[in-house]
Amino acid sequence: MSQDTTTASKPQLQKTNSISSGILENGSAKVVIEHLNAFYGTKQVLHDINMAIRDKTVTAIIGPSGCGKSTLLRTINRLHELKRNARVEGRVLLDNRDIYAPDVNPVVVRRRIGMVFQKPNPFPNMSIYDNVIAGLKLQGIRDKAILDPIVERTLKVVGLWDEVKDDLKRRGTELSGGQQQRLCIARAIAVEPEVVLMDEPTASLDPAATAIIEDLIRDLRKQYALIVVTHNMQQAARVSDHTAFLFNGKLIEYGPTRRVFEKPEQSLTEQYITGRFG
Ligand SMILES: Nc1ncnc2c1ncn2[C@@H]1O[C@H](COP(=O)(O)OP(=O)(O)O)[C@@H](O)[C@H]1O
Ligand SMILES: [Mg+2]
DSSP: OOOOOSGGGSOOOTTSOHHHHGGGTTSOEEEEEEEEEEEETTEEEEEEEEEEEETTOEEEEEOOTTSSHHHHHHHHTTOGGGSTTEEEEEEEEETTEETTSTTOOHHHHHHHEEEEOSSOOOOTTOBHHHHHHHHHHHTTOOOHHHHHHHHHHHHHHTTOHHHHGGGTTSBGGGSOHHHHHHHHHHHHHHTOOSEEEEESTTTTSOHHHHHHHHHHHHHHTTTSEEEEEOSOHHHHHHHOSEEEEEETTEEEEEEEHHHHHHSOSSHHHHHHHTTSOO
């Protein structure tokens, strides 16, 4: 992790609006989204998004289906551009460096900013062990003396070690849904990312597995900046420090979770969180 503490590394926030800078009162930003627009073909689905996200916090992105939550998440680690006709304008700064700058390798961005998807997606026909180390193998690391401790450590972090340690050769897809999702989180953190994005990570899980993942999110927060899309407002309230409410591709409100839920500044936010639409 490259954490420069000099003032020179402070993100330049003069261009971000008051919605985002309010989050930063007691610290600097890990990720800054500046004037971000996203398109599929000629259809614009994100409009001038500005957000600053601090390290070691959980940020929830909420909003009705189709409002652009997944698209926003995918612009943060350059997955958006892999979709057909997809395009981005604006900047996303990671440690004050624009990840869309021409000299930046998107593969490196995606290693530093990991992703966990809605449906657990362990690589099929691959053991639990091989799933955890898949990203490291891509980096050319093959030494078992290096990989074994990483597998143990990451599976412990996600609370899966005791459940699987005697059978690491089992296929990842044979685990339960909740275990599979924890395996995917282990795979995401094995490459030591700095930011972890999660797109509705519990949407396909039962309440018990959901509670385990929520505990894990709160735990991971000690080490990473986490950005979690959820359509479950109780979940946002339970796990996040800051909440962003997105509607029709626009950032309507962004602030400390408690404030957003208890005293929303925008009437649209209030209507949404009180269940009047969405
Ligand atoms: N690959 C795509 N091609 C064209 N339009 C898309 C594509 N993916 C999403 N969209 C559209 O972009 C908008 C935002 O979608 P999305 O980011 O998936 O919203 P959410 O995650 O909040 O449900 C929606 O109108 C959706 O139909
Ligand atoms: Mg989505």
